[in-house]
Amino acid sequence: MKLKKMKNIKTLILFLTAGIFLITNANSENFFAEAKKKYDEKSFEKSKFLFQRNLVYNPKDAKSYLYLAKIFANEENEIEQIKNINTTLLLEPDNEEAMFILIEYELKKSNYSKVNELKESFILICDKLCNEKKNIEESLKDIEPKNESE
Numbered sequence: 686m687k688l689k690k691m692k693n694i695k696t697l698i699l700f701l702t703a704g705i706f707l708i709t710n711a712n713s714e715n716f717f718a719e720a721k722k723k724y725d726e727k728s729f730e731k732s733k734f735l736f737q738r739n740l741v742y743n744p745k746d747a748k749s750y751l752y753l754a755k756i757f758a759n760e761e762n763e764i765e766q767i768k769n770i771n772t773t774l775l776l777e778p779d780n781e782e783a784m785f786i787l788i789e790y791e792l793k794k795s796n797y798s799k800v801n802e803l804k805e806s807f808i809l810i811c812d813k814l815c816n817e818k819k820n821i822e823e824s825l826k827d828i829e830p831k832n833e834s835e
Contacts, residue, residue, distance in 0.1 A: 716742065717749060729756050747776040751783050758786070766790070779810040 720735030733756045736749040743749070754769035767790060773783040784807045791799045 717746065720749070720752065724752055724756070729759055732756065745776055747773045747780060747783075750776065751780065754783070754786060763790070781807065781811050781813065784810065 716735050716739035720732045720739060723729075723732035723735060733753060736753050736756070739746060739749045750769045750773040754766045754773060757763075757766035757769060767787070770783050770787050770790070773780055774787065777783070784803060788800055788803045788807060791803060
């Protein structure tokens, strides 16, 4: 009788643990979906909160970091924008959108060597944004270091 009771308790604990895991996982998916919806509606404060909340449940969600970077760019908070872009690229080195945002940021800062370095990586990973290669090249010409003989 005692053995049967122990087995029932173990089964109950297993079901409770599985249930908590499923609820937590469902919540994190709901946070991202709701955050994306708020972002699309341009409700940036609410979406920022929801993306951050999603990261509590799923700290390796590169998409949440990418959207947070976009929100911080909109808020003109460069430090947080770049921190989130770098985290996105750390988690997904082949994220072309994050790479392009970083290139745009470095272009704005006239950081020729960094843009040139990032451009080489971007060319290798681009898929949907490959047409931006030409724009990057044109922008690089504007900040390219001049020869001393000129």
